[in-house]
Amino acid sequence: MYKVFLSDMLLPVTPSKFVTKIKNQNKSIQLLNEEEINLIKPAGLSEFSFSFLLPNVRYPFALYDSEFHMANWYTEKLKILKNGKFAFPFIVSRMSSKGVWMFHTDTIVTLEDYSITEDCDNGVDLIVDVTLKNYQPYGVVIVPLKNKGEAVKKNVRMKSKTMPSTYTVKPGDTLWKIAKELLGDGSKCYNLAKLNNISNPNLIRVGQVLRIENVSTSTQSATRNVSLANKSTSYNSALYNDVTLLTRLIGYNNVPIPEANEKGLMKVSSIKKPAIITRPNSCVR
Structure with a gap:
């Protein structure tokens, strides 16, 4: 069984095919003697592309986190992921037919392109094609110049944001994302949930006001x-x-x-x- 998550959204029907493209950044140049050489560079940001079905009918093979949703519920979620200007988790969990846990994909991505197709062959259901790209966080290093015109690298400590005492949940938010952005560690979401008397970190609602403190990182036992x-x-x-x-x-x-x-x-x-x-x-x- 495969389960696919875009942020906190579980896809109701697992895509039949995933394509992962490893981008090349190597560059070939020609020398004066007309020989060609290859400048080897690290791989670029990977891209993930796949298609999935959004049912408007509750099928027995479809997966839902809590209750059945019509196709437009998912298209609104996709609109938030695209227009929200933020990166989000892309997760594919894989389990064999015998119940054996296999490997999984867990990376931070951005939603690049997506298209929605209505076809009579699919009845009232929709087909969505998406392209995701790996997201790499980055910062800025300021290099001041001396009077002699020599550049001197200066280690600049990134200014941390002032931690608010409360936070209002917005569309597309997850407790993991809130803990990652405000506390710098997504795994603090468990103790953040405790602080706010939330029994299930998956269940937060838009407009909910959360109390924010720099809680400790959660450590959980695997033998309970x-x-x-x-x-x-x-x-x-x-x-x-x-x-x-x-x-x-x-x-x-x-x-x-x-x-x-x-x-x-x-x-x-x-x-x-x-x-x-x-x-x-x-x-x-």
Whole structure:
């Protein structure tokens, strides 16, 4: 199973194909004797391109974080990612058909181009083609000149922004992004959530006012147990990679909301306290 996130948005239908383009920056020049040489440079910013389906009908194979959304809900999210002038996480988590955790993609990107196609072959659904580009943070170094005209490199300490005492959540914000921008470390989102009595860092709403303090970086254990309500049995989360997989194995509905780690992956090891899995009237396997 593949799960794809653009910022905090889970794509309902996983793309059938991903294309990653590693940009070349090498340059060939010709010498006076007409020989050609190649100036080797580091690779440029990688680009990711893929297409995905946005259903206007709830299909059984589609994935949703909490509830069904129409296609226009996703197109509005894409508009915010494009016009918001900010970089965001691009995450692809990969799990084999046997439930084995494989590798994942986790990088910061910008939304370069995207197109929305309506085709009668797809009924009422939309097809979106997107191109993402890796984002590399940068700063400015000031080099003052001496009287003799010699350049002297001067190490300039970047001025840090004044940390506000409160922050109002804007469209496209995630708690990880807020912690990264204001506190300099996205993993502080967990303790920032604690400070604001937020049980699930994934669930913040636009207009919500957050209290901001320079909290410590969260360290989470990967060996906490997932307990069962009204049961004495417990399962060691170190043996499982996904809450959904664990609950399917024991025949229970998956009702807990895992506390997402800074990568946005629903790993059991990211649960900060025991997650209670309640048994409904009829268990679903």
